Amino acid sequence: MGSQLPLILRILYSSVPFLILVFIWCNEIYEVFRVAVFVLPFYQDSYDFIVVGGGSAGAAVASRLSENKLFSVLLIEAGPKAPYISDVPLIVATLTDTPLDWSYRTEPQKECCNGLENNVSHWTSGRVLGGGSVLNYMLYVRGNKLDYDNWEKLGNKGWSYDNILAFFKKAENQRGRYMSDDAFHGTDGPLSVEDRRHSSSLAKAFIEAGKELGYEEVDVNGGNQTGFTTPQVTMKDGQRFSSARAYLYDGKTRSNLFVLPKAFATKIITVKSNGKIKATGVEFNVFGMTRHIQARKEVIVSCGTVGSAKLLMLSGIGPKKHLQDLKIDIVKDLQVGHNLQDHIGNGITLLHKDNAVAPPHPLNFMAHLDFLFNGKGPYTSNNVEGMSFTASKYSENPNWPDIQIHFFGLSLTADYGIVIKPSIGISDEVSCLL
Ligand SMILES: *[C@@H]1O[C@H](CO)[C@@H](O)[C@H](O)[C@H]1NC(C)=O
Numbered sequence: 001m002g003s004q005l006p007l008i009l010r011i012l013y014s015s016v017p018f019l020i021l022v023f024i025w026c027n028e029i030y031e032v033f034r035v036a037v038f039v040l041p042f043y044q045d046s047y048d049f050i051v052v053g054g055g056s057a058g059a060a061v062a063s064r065l066s067e068n069k070l071f072s073v074l075l076i077e078a079g080p081k082a083p084y085i086s087d088v089p090l091i092v093a094t095l096t097d098t099p100l101d102w103s104y105r106t107e108p109q110k111e112c113c114n115g116l117e118n119n120v121s122h123w124t125s126g127r128v129l130g131g132g133s134v135l136n137y138m139l140y141v142r143g144n145k146l147d148y149d150n151w152e153k154l155g156n157k158g159w160s161y162d163n164i165l166a167f168f169k170k171a172e173n174q175r176g177r178y179m180s181d182d183a184f185h186g187t188d189g190p191l192s193v194e195d196r197r198h199s200s201s202l203a204k205a206f207i208e209a210g211k212e213l214g215y216e217e218v219d220v221n222g223g224n225q226t227g228f229t230t231p232q233v234t235m236k237d238g239q240r241f242s243s244a245r246a247y248l249y250d251g252k253t254r255s256n257l258f259v260l261p262k263a264f265a266t267k268i269i270t271v272k273s274n275g276k277i278k279a280t281g282v283e284f285n286v287f288g289m290t291r292h293i294q295a296r297k298e299v300i301v302s303c304g305t306v307g308s309a310k311l312l313m314l315s316g317i318g319p320k321k322h323l324q325d326l327k328i329d330i331v332k333d334l335q336v337g338h339n340l341q342d343h344i345g346n347g348i349t350l351l352h353k354d355n356a357v358a359p360p361h362p363l364n365f366m367a368h369l370d371f372l373f374n375g376k377g378p379y380t381s382n383n384v385e386g387m388s389f390t391a392s393k394y395s396e397n398p399n400w401p402d403i404q405i406h407f408f409g410l411s412l413t414a415d416y417g418i419v420i421k422p423s424i425g426i427s428d429e430v431s432c433l434l
């Protein structure tokens, strides 16, 4: 597709991800300076709680623990504080494979990912305060009621949906169309949730298409998830609202919560007494130096799906055979990292010439100003204009959907293959067909 675009426009479009990368690198350098001078000299030798990983979960846990003034809490994060540029929703795909991303790659797959370069799937994962909520597409989706109920049934006490719902509401600051639905939504929480601010006419058509098939327009976080919707997003005034913004910044700094970015945890320190294993501290690396901090009460591991399992294994908690192969002293033989599951994402592109949506031209200054001053316009868009949950014939229950559709108002190559293609890792061969 690139060849159809005049060279000058191609250079202009290509320079956008490059400029964003420059911003991100400047932020990394600034953060090194800030942490070295203003943060690192002031941490203590021990805290009541150490939270390892300041992502979507870790930021919330650390903040909630520090609500009790009697506790001192340390939050360790390998990445920096997010740069402002990452709060512009439209640029979401350019954030992958930057220093804000761990850029995990799967092994080449045989049964799937055949449209991706070398059959390898990109697993984007946040390496930044706010974690995945800085890199994701900001869709506010809590998950299905029956999944929570099932987890409780499997022995996880307290995880039933009726129990969890109170915490969703406590977390939420609903500012969109469900503001008065207090059965399912909260308005006093720290996490801002809004309606999307920029849609094409295709969003409406998507809902209509659902109705033609017999599905209703639903609140996917309400009573019944099955149906069609125009998604809600974790944004505030049209800007990305990460869990770091919700729980760590914006006036939520507390003297008993110490946030240490650019510090990479390498081990949980444990002691054995009376046959019980107790976590007593964390070893981490900061600017090439190894440091130790003691935890008087607990260590909380919230380093994401891959990171948490890896840290536990580095600490000797994991499958015996694997740890022996790597010559790691075994603290506890546990099936850490097992039962890993991922969902398949399948892209279908349809062209509709009257309603074609393209990203705004980089020199469209009205769009820039509309974003900066009004929190509106194409830059507020995460491009996911519609979403649906439906139950296929393989699902046990019509209210327990097994298919989720993300309806994008532009094709995977609408940006001339400059950003989305490498971000997902789509192969040249498949990209030509889109
Ligand atoms: C990807 O997988 C397909 C199907 O298994 C195989 O034919 C192809 O050679 C693989 N390509 C690479 C680059 O591994």
Ligand SMILES: *[C@@H]1O[C@H](CO)[C@@H](O)[C@H](O)[C@H]1NC(C)=O
Binding pocket: 214, 215, 216, 223, 224, 225, 226, 227, 398, 399
């Ligand atoms: C939820 O929606 C599905 C599909 O539209 C329907 O079959 C089901 O009866 C609905 N459940 C409730 C509780 O409304």
